[in-house]
Amino acid sequence: MTDEHSLYGPLEDPAADAGHQEHPPRVGFFTDTSVCIGCKACEVACKEWNDVPEDGLDLLGMSFDNTGMLGASSWRHVAFIEQERPLGRQDPGLSDLPTGPSAAEHTAEVVADGLRDAPRGGGELGTEPVDLGFPSFELPGAGTGSETRTDFRWLMSSDVCKHCTHAGCLDVCPTGALFRTEFGTVVVQPDICNGCGYCVSGCPYGVIDRRPDDGRAWKCTLCHDRLRGGLEPACAKACPTDSIQFGPLDELRERADRRLEQLHEAGVGEARLYGRDPEDGVGGDGAFFLLLDEPEVYGLPPDPVVPTRDLPSMWKHAAVAASALLAATAAVFIREGRR
Amino acid sequence: MTDDEPLREPRSDAGAADLHAPTFGAGRDRHDDQGVVADSEFRSYYGRPVLKPPVWEWKVPAYLFTGGVSAGAALLSAGADLTGRPALCRAGRLGGFGALLASSYLLIADLGRPERFHHMLRVAKPSSPMSVGTWILVAYGPGSGLAAMTELLPGSLRAMLPGRLPARVGRLAGLSSAAVAPALASYTAVLLSQTAVPAWHEARRELPFLFTGSAAASGAGLGMLLAPVHEAGPARRLAALGAGAELVAARLIERRPALETTAYTRGRAHRLRRASEYLTLAGALAAATVARRSRPAAAAAGLALLAGSALQRFGTFDAGVASTKDPAYVVVPQRARLNARDGQHRHGDQAE
Ligand code: SF4
Ligand code: SF4
Numbered sequence A: 001m002t003d004e005h006s007l008y009g010p011l012e013d014p015a016a017d018a019g020h021q022e023h024p025p026r027v028g029f030f031t032d033t034s035v036c037i038g039c040k041a042c043e044v045a046c047k048e049w050n051d052v053p054e055d056g057l058d059l060l061g062m063s064f065d066n067t068g069m070l071g072a073s074s075w076r077h078v079a080f081i082e083q084e085r086p087l088g089r090q091d092p093g094l095s096d097l098p099t100g101p102s103a104a105e106h107t108a109e110v111v112a113d114g115l116r117d118a119p120r121g122g123g124e125l126g127t128e129p130v131d132l133g134f135p136s137f138e139l140p141g142a143g144t145g146s147e148t149r150t151d152f153r154w155l156m157s158s159d160v161c162k163h164c165t166h167a168g169c170l171d172v173c174p175t176g177a178l179f180r181t182e183f184g185t186v187v188v189q190p191d192i193c194n195g196c197g198y199c200v201s202g203c204p205y206g207v208i209d210r211r212p213d214d215g216r217a218w219k220c221t222l223c224h225d226r227l228r229g230g231l232e233p234a235c236a237k238a239c240p241t242d243s244i245q246f247g248p249l250d251e252l253r254e255r256a257d258r259r260l261e262q263l264h265e266a267g268v269g270e271a272r273l274y275g276r277d278p279e280d281g282v283g284g285d286g287a288f289f290l291l292l293d294e295p296e297v298y299g300l301p302p303d304p305v306v307p308t309r310d311l312p313s314m315w316k317h318a319a320v321a322a323s324a325l326l327a328a329t330a331a332v333f334i335r336e337g338r339r
Numbered sequence B: 001m002t003d004d005e006p007l008r009e010p011r012s013d014a015g016a017a018d019l020h021a022p023t024f025g026a027g028r029d030r031h032d033d034q035g036v037v038a039d040s041e042f043r044s045y046y047g048r049p050v051l052k053p054p055v056w057e058w059k060v061p062a063y064l065f066t067g068g069v070s071a072g073a074a075l076l077s078a079g080a081d082l083t084g085r086p087a088l089c090r091a092g093r094l095g096g097f098g099a100l101l102a103s104s105y106l107l108i109a110d111l112g113r114p115e116r117f118h119h120m121l122r123v124a125k126p127s128s129p130m131s132v133g134t135w136i137l138v139a140y141g142p143g144s145g146l147a148a149m150t151e152l153l154p155g156s157l158r159a160m161l162p163g164r165l166p167a168r169v170g171r172l173a174g175l176s177s178a179a180v181a182p183a184l185a186s187y188t189a190v191l192l193s194q195t196a197v198p199a200w201h202e203a204r205r206e207l208p209f210l211f212t213g214s215a216a217a218s219g220a221g222l223g224m225l226l227a228p229v230h231e232a233g234p235a236r237r238l239a240a241l242g243a244g245a246e247l248v249a250a251r252l253i254e255r256r257p258a259l260e261t262t263a264y265t266r267g268r269a270h271r272l273r274r275a276s277e278y279l280t281l282a283g284a285l286a287a288a289t290v291a292r293r294s295r296p297a298a299a300a301a302g303l304a305l306l307a308g309s310a311l312q313r314f315g316t317f318d319a320g321v322a323s324t325k326d327p328a329y330v331v332v333p334q335r336a337r338l339n340a341r342d343g344q345h346r347h348g349d350q351a352e
Helices: A041-050 A104-115 A168-172 A198-202 A224-228 A234-238 A249-265 A307-338 B026-031 B059-082 B086-109 B114-122 B129-152 B155-160 B165-193 B198-202 B207-226 B233-255 B260-265 B267-288 B295-325 B328-342
Strands: A027-032 A076-083 A153-160 A178-180 A186-188 A244-248 A272-274 A287-291
Touching: A027 A153, A027 A249, A041 A076, A041 A234, A153 A287, A168 A178, A168 A198, A168 A307, A234 A244, A244 A249, A249 A272, A249 A287, A307 B059, A307 B165, A307 B207, A307 B233, B059 B086, B059 B129, B059 B165, B059 B207, B059 B233, B059 B295, B086 B114, B086 B129, B086 B165, B086 B207, B114 B129, B129 B165, B165 B198, B165 B207, B165 B295, B198 B260, B198 B295, B198 B328, B207 B233, B207 B267, B207 B295, B233 B260, B233 B267, B233 B295, B260 B267, B260 B295, B260 B328, B267 B295, B295 B328
Parallel strands: A027 A287
Antiparallel strands: A027 A244, A076 A153, A178 A186, A272 A287
């Protein structure tokens, strides 16, 4: 691979690019959200294995999602999205029941309104709980007739650090705390990180964050310790439906392509892969996904680009501005000298 | 159907009745000064931000300001030294070093683990503007400090040294810091734009000019504030030039036809930057006119320029933070990019 692809574009072997000579194949996650049942075993297994501290026990009013988003102390996050439409050709079994529309739309409004007043706009974990007017004593759907019966599907997706081929967090880290491992993953060394916070703004996915009481940045390590011991990461191990699949990235990509084809044949036309494409803005993700709706619905950026793509051009602009400053200073004195 | 190109995130739900259904909060229209785009025009996960807002607080924009002042003052004092303006030189050296001390404090105090600040020195990493900036400061600091020291040398000590030695050392030290000063003034622009923060990244072409202009204006403002009128001629001209660059660059950012840069024209960022423009403009006009004759007027103009530069930094910082808190700044431009790339406008039902 050419040098220019060190910053942006497809890169065959990020571990070698980072200087690992003899190294195992690049590994990653393929998260197939079409089989996720939202059990959160991954969240729990991750916390247990990695000794990640508790970060607020709140009811967020976002369906069954009370984690909110990825952060310094949530390295797996299961998103829950309620939609009034069927999943593929599935029958949600609601047609004989006196069910009204789900509360999804209403709660989404309440949550979005509440977030506006949160200190970091909801960018923190465990945002304040919101009042949904529960408990209520009415039967769900009481007072509405069959005309309000709706289709329903539940999208669940376990989000994680993408272990980008071109990782914004890694590129900007000034201490070398973030590094590319022999497995091609991206890991923070807690004994090096000085909490400068640059990585937090460098990540185009909003994954890594600083732990307020600890001052250092934390995120998924893809269980670097387990990998070195020949084990698969804790979340993949715990996932009961194999929604989270771990393995060499090449193999996962093939498997994902087959699964996508299968779903399209089964009539789930909305299935799509996210982060699979090595030609995308981050050179492809080490952890990629099969989604059933647009990425932004899951809180993922639709077309992320590593900021480093523009680094050469940014330094050029800065050099021009710096030269102009020097020239201007010289000019103001030279004119005076002539007088 | 796009089944034949499965990797490009095909959408088969165009026209679905619930395309905009339960995945955003529709309440935004009720506070329309807060959202850039009505919620019905883009989708998000419960209105949550996609990005993490910067963890940096006021100390980082304050550093952007003090670093700029220090760089501008170092350049000015080197010129003053070479053209025989001792008072302007002294003002620049002392003010520049003072600003550098403030910068170091702000940079270290903003770390999550301040006692580990020296970990910045264990690597030199060209892809990290913060690492580059660390080494710029390392190159800049000694010259700035030594030059200030020679200004502070007590008379008794000065008498013991061979006649021209302090002046020579001061000149060399001052020149060495002035040589690095343009880098110090401009790297902070790359520091901000080398992030996923939409407003900063989108303004990456203008920010270096905004920041060097602001550094020149504030450094020169310091000179006008501290040096007598008859020596401060170059400071007044540099102030006018710097202020001009700052004002033009600030306007260019606002005129960029992108959603991301509307963050600069809304809310607190907007108010700070407007106040900055007035102060900078007033300072520059005064520098070109009354500040040539009256010391109080020169001091007032200098203060206005300093304040204008500081507010510009805070406004720029604020715009970036705001652009991470609202998912619209991330989702809308990226979605538009995707749609344009696909050459299909299946999102044409945006304007409901
Ligand atoms: S840039 Fe973000 S998603 Fe990519 S490796 Fe870093 S933290 Fe993970
Ligand atoms: S906070 Fe830590 S990991 Fe993140 S960029 Fe700074 S030193 Fe690196």
